[in-house]
Amino acid sequence: xxxxxxxxxxxxxxxxxxxxxxxxxxxxxxxxxxxxxxxxxxxxxxxxxxxxxxxxxxxxxxxxxxxxxxxxxxxxxxxxxxxxxxxxxxxxxxxxxxxxxxxxxxxxxxxxxxxxxxxxxxxxxxxxxxxxxxxxxxxxxxxxxxxxxxxxxxxxxxxxxxxxxxxxxxxxxxxxxxxxxxxxxxxxxxxxxxxxxxxxxxxxxxxxxxxxxxxxxxxxxxxxxxxxxxxxxxxxxxxxxxxxxxxxxxxxxxxxxxxxxxxxxxxxxxxxxxxxxxxxxxxxxxxxxxxxxxxxxxxxxxxxxxxxxxxxxxxxxxxxxxxxxxxxxxxxxxxxxxxxxxxxxxxxxxxxxxxxxxxxxxxxxxxxxxxxxxxxxxxxxxxxxxxxxxxxxxxxxxxxxxxxxxxxxxxxxxxxxxxxxxxxxxxxxxxxxxxxxxxxxxxxxxxxxxxxxxxxxxxxxxxxxxxxxxxxxxxxxxxx
Amino acid sequence: xxxxxxxxxxxxxxxxxxxxxxxxxxxxxxxxxxxxxxxxxxxxxxxxxxxxxxxxxxxxxxxxxxxxxxxxxxxxxxxxxxxxxxxxxxxxxxxxxxxxxxxxxxxxxxxxxxxxxxxxxxxxxxxxxxxxxxxxxxxxxxxxxxxxxxxxxxxxxxxxxxxxxxxxxxxxxxxxxxxxxxxxxxxxxxxxxxxxxxxxxxxxxxxxxxxxxxxxxxxxxxxxxxxxxxxxxxxxxxxxxxxxxxxxxxxxxxxxxxxxxxxxxxxxxxxxxxxxxxxxxxxxxxxxxxxxxxxxxxxxxxxxxxxxxxxxxxxxxxxxxxxxxxxxxxxxxxxxxxxxxxxxxxxxxxxxxxxxxxxxxxxxxxxxxxxxxxxxxxxxxxxxxxxxxxxxxxxxxxxxxxxxxxxxxxxxxxxxxxxxxxxxxxxxxxxxxxxxxxxxxxxxxxxxxxxxxxxxxxxxxxxxxxxxxxxxxxxxxxxx
Numbered sequence: 001x002x003x004x005x006x007x008x009x010x011x012x013x014x015x016x017x018x019x020x021x022x023x024x025x026x027x028x029x030x031x032x033x034x035x036x037x038x039x040x041x042x043x044x045x046x047x048x049x050x051x052x053x054x055x056x057x058x059x060x061x062x063x064x065x066x067x068x069x070x071x072x073x074x075x076x077x078x079x080x081x082x083x084x085x086x087x088x089x090x091x092x093x094x095x096x097x098x099x100x101x102x103x104x105x106x107x108x109x110x111x112x113x114x115x116x117x118x119x120x121x122x123x124x125x126x127x128x129x130x131x132x133x134x135x136x137x138x139x140x141x142x143x144x145x146x147x148x149x150x151x152x153x154x155x156x157x158x159x160x161x162x163x164x165x166x167x168x169x170x171x172x173x174x175x176x177x178x179x180x181x182x183x184x185x186x187x188x189x190x191x192x193x194x195x196x197x198x199x200x201x202x203x204x205x206x207x208x209x210x211x212x213x214x215x216x217x218x219x220x221x222x223x224x225x226x227x228x229x230x231x232x233x234x235x236x237x238x239x240x241x242x243x244x245x246x247x248x249x250x251x252x253x254x255x256x257x258x259x260x261x262x263x264x265x266x267x268x269x270x271x272x273x274x275x276x277x278x279x280x281x282x283x284x285x286x287x288x289x290x291x292x293x294x295x296x297x298x299x300x301x302x303x304x305x306x307x308x309x310x311x312x313x314x315x316x317x318x319x320x321x322x323x324x325x326x327x328x329x330x331x332x333x334x335x336x337x338x339x340x341x342x343x344x345x346x347x348x349x350x351x352x353x354x355x356x357x358x359x360x361x362x363x364x365x366x367x368x369x370x371x372x373x374x375x376x377x378x379x380x381x382x383x384x385x386x387x388x389x390x391x392x393x394x395x396x397x398x399x400x401x402x403x404x405x406x407x408x409x410x411x412x413x414x415x416x417x418x419x420x421x422x423x424x425x426x427x428x429x430x431x432x433x434x435x436x437x438x439x440x441x442x443x444x445x446x447x448x449x450x451x452x453x454x455x456x457x458x459x460x461x462x463x464x465x466x467x468x469x470x471x472x473x474x475x476x477x478x479x480x
Numbered sequence: 481x482x483x484x485x486x487x488x489x490x491x492x493x494x495x496x497x498x499x500x501x502x503x504x505x506x507x508x509x510x511x512x513x514x515x516x517x518x519x520x521x522x523x524x525x526x527x528x529x530x531x532x533x534x535x536x537x538x539x540x541x542x543x544x545x546x547x548x549x550x551x552x553x554x555x556x557x558x559x560x561x562x563x564x565x566x567x568x569x570x571x572x573x574x575x576x577x578x579x580x581x582x583x584x585x586x587x588x589x590x591x592x593x594x595x596x597x598x599x600x601x602x603x604x605x606x607x608x609x610x611x612x613x614x615x616x617x618x619x620x621x622x623x624x625x626x627x628x629x630x631x632x633x634x635x636x637x638x639x640x641x642x643x644x645x646x647x648x649x650x651x652x653x654x655x656x657x658x659x660x661x662x663x664x665x666x667x668x669x670x671x672x673x674x675x676x677x678x679x680x681x682x683x684x685x686x687x688x689x690x691x692x693x694x695x696x697x698x699x700x701x702x703x704x705x706x707x708x709x710x711x712x713x714x715x716x717x718x719x720x721x722x723x724x725x726x727x728x729x730x731x732x733x734x735x736x737x738x739x740x741x742x743x744x745x746x747x748x749x750x751x752x753x754x755x756x757x758x759x760x761x762x763x764x765x766x767x768x769x770x771x772x773x774x775x776x777x778x779x780x781x782x783x784x785x786x787x788x789x790x791x792x793x794x795x796x797x798x799x800x801x802x803x804x805x806x807x808x809x810x811x812x813x814x815x816x817x818x819x820x821x822x823x824x825x826x827x828x829x830x831x832x833x834x835x836x837x838x839x840x841x842x843x844x845x846x847x848x849x850x851x852x853x854x855x856x857x858x859x860x861x862x863x864x865x866x867x868x869x870x871x872x873x874x875x876x877x878x879x880x881x882x883x884x885x886x887x888x889x890x891x892x893x894x895x896x897x898x899x900x901x902x903x904x905x906x907x908x909x910x911x912x913x914x915x916x917x918x919x920x921x922x923x924x925x926x927x928x929x930x931x932x933x934x935x936x937x938x939x940x941x942x943x944x945x946x947x948x949x950x951x952x953x954x955x956x957x958x959x960x
Binding site for chain 2: 236252303321
């Protein structure tokens with residue numbers, strides 16, 4: 001795979017080092033949503049800070065974001081730090097462009113018992129298929145380390161980095177990026193003052209073969225419904241039939257939110273969604289995607305739509321409501337005859353242009369309160385927002401996207417598809433507004449990487465080729 | 481507390497020994513509903529067999545019930561043994577009556593994280609309040625050991641036991657008593673052939689002050705609904721809106737089962753319930769119970785009824801439907817943006833005269849299938865019975881009840897209330913039919929003992945007084 005580009009050759013050569021670095025990082029269970037694992041999230045921040053130092057980054061700061069606001073069990077729980085650092089400097093005779101690299105080092109929860117084939121926090125390399133497995137390999141530890149690896153490749157190839165880099169690596173992305181908005185706004189004219197553009201590698205290709213660049217994201221407002229009845233769990237034989245059961249109330253409220261066909265039943269949301277334009281319709285026609293690819297990704301034929309356009313539009317440009325689960329009820333295997341005393345139902349709504357987030361919260365809370373009132377239950381009831389994050393959309397033909405498209409074509413030989421994403425990286429919008437600049441989403445992994453699911457993976461080829469694109473993107477963006 | 485009865489005095493004297501025996505037994509986490517703890521259930525059987533041997537029981541047999549039938553993860557999982565043993569013998573010159581003592585040594589699941597104040601499988605004695613805490617103290621390890629303790633007291637007081645005893649101690653009661661029916665039927669003319677009556681101490685007083693004898697129980701049919709969609713959990717951002725979510729289907733089906741006011745919505749069940757008679761109405765008027773006692777037991781004012789008669793009738797003589805929880809969905813604290821790929825909803829119906837159990841199963845399955853079909857979901861759906869057990873009702877003025885009422889008045893100074901129970905001990909009916917004899921339910925613990933809940937407890941006074949009642953019951957039943 002030798003090319004005439006010494007940096008790309010160096011990336012190939014350093015492959016074992018880069019895989020080892022990812023393996024070491026995956027071993028730290030940095031689950032931001034599990035309060036008991038918070039020390040591990042902090043440990044991973046320190047691990048990364050050391051890597052940055054060793055690679056020649058400077059002005060490394062672990063920014064303290066204070067304590068985590070409620071709802072939280074430990075009211076003194078500290079948020080994990082945001083890692084700021086620089087590579088390269090501007091001086092009068094050598095003015096380079098500055099790119100801010102955002103990534104997150106925290107991960108989703110994962111237990112072997114969830115159904116993983118190997119321990120989720122023990123890195124596993126399938127030598128034959130050249131696939132790496134472990135919680136965080138694709139979301140987002142692999143892509144984050146990609147940038148560090150690219151710097152190492154430039155250094156060891158004896159080439160000067162064509163741009164300056166600033167890192168902004170956070171540890172709360174999987175839990176609503178709490179505290180990061182404020183930090184970005186505060187540092188906009190300080191640490192981030194020279195930033196020309198922002199690049200985020202925290203999403204995925206649409207399918208498994210064609211690289212993409214991403215110009216839009218849905219937002220996410222996450223809610224919980226708490227219903228309290230008896231002060232402790234009860235025996236359903238002894239008390240069943242004479243007490244109002246919180247779990248029964250809960251399924252009545254949850255089912256009122258959404259139909260099995262995906263139609264959200266909360267009044268007023270549909271009216272806020274921007275209508276589909278003719279231009280938009282045409283973009284969707286061009287994209288390389290099929291119902292079969294969706295079926296393969298989900299491993300079943302349980303799609304709600306039978307054509308590419310409807311599927312993609314419902315992933316990218318329409319809101320959706322998912323019910324994630326229930327805290328407090330019986331969840332184990334087998335049979336337990338319990339009446340749970342308190343249950344907490346969890347659901348979230350993916351938001352799109354032009355949904356107003358605050359108005360959405362009010363519609364959701366009003367709807368739940370109204371449905372619960374109709375149940376005439378003596379139990380106590382509360383619906384609350386757990387975290388929110390805005391949707392984002394940008395121009396896919398600006399300078400940064402053009403550089404990235406050229407870099408992608410170098411490596412994969414094809415023009416990348418221009419896509420939107422159903423998932424949320426709410427901080428994208430904050431960067432855009434606070435730094436008054438553009439943001440590029442440059443995904444490294446494939447659509448079947450199983451982020452947030454069991455057996456999360458990243459193909460070695462995506463890791464390596466992803467770095468090569470990053471390396472050339474820095475070069476092309478530095479030109480002109 | 482000295483009396484002129486040496487056996488009762490001996491029970492007082494041996495209190496520390498009896499508490500130690502319960503403490504040792506509680507330390508074994510014999511959770512029959514958790515396949516991974518099956519070796520512990522078997523360990524507890526061996527622990528009890530040794531105690532029986534040391535106390536002079538003979539013909540001790542640990543009856544093998546074979547492998548556990550589906551649904552079960554390990555298709556070779558063996559059922560825990562039933563412990564049969566004898567105390568005393570019939571010979572020609574000394575013909576005693578024989579009482580079969582039933583108890584169960586398995587327990588409900590319990591984790592400290594559920595909210596226990598102490599480790600559930602570490603016995604805790606509150607010295608000041610004289611209350612014992614631990615999973616199984618009241619359900620049913622304490623009462624089961626009560627019989628062993630009574631034999632020890634008779635022996636150490638130098639008194640011959642006035643009856644013969646046969647034990648039948650099982651290890652699957654909390655999981656549907658799988659295999660026990662068959663064993664009882666098989667042993668009816670063999671090991672159990674001399675049995676004159678059966679006594680079961682596996683329920684509770686109605687309240688916290690007045691002892692009771694129990695002449696009726698509800699049955700329990702436990703069901704699970706399995707809905708499968710994607711082959712693994714999905715990221716709700718990436719796939720939300722374009723796949724049919726099993727969890728959304730599930731809440732729609734679950735809410736169709738029962739109204740928040742407790743009214744079961746499955747057609748055909750109400751029609752099978754025996755009508756209330758005038759005599760029955762009068763029995764309910766006499767019972768010492770109030771709405772306030774219910775509120776105290778449940779720790780909240782979330783009763784569905786505002787008067788004694790409705791509350792007791794809905795606990796004892798009407799069916800109820802409880803939703804226990806969901807396996808496969810997100811259940812932890814915090815926020816996880818997952819679309820569960822497969823969910824299993826658990827619910828059960830408490831049954832009463834004259835509900836036909838098989839007909840009930842069919843009504844439930846037909847109802848669920850009908851509701852699911854109306855959802856027009858592409859997911860796969862199955863409703864199945866996990867375990868069932870019949871209701872039971874008997875004459876509360878027979879010889880065994882009369883002996884127990886007299887023994888109770890000796891110790892507590894009052895006539896016991898004659899009650900029914902909302903809970904299920906399905907094996908009661910099997911004993912009655914297979915052995916062609918009566919069954920007495922003689923509870924030891926109080927209504928607030930928190931069986932199946934956190935901080936399960938048994939007052940030391942109930943443990944000791946319960947044994948004294950058992951001791952005198954054996955005596956009075958032997959007379960005549």
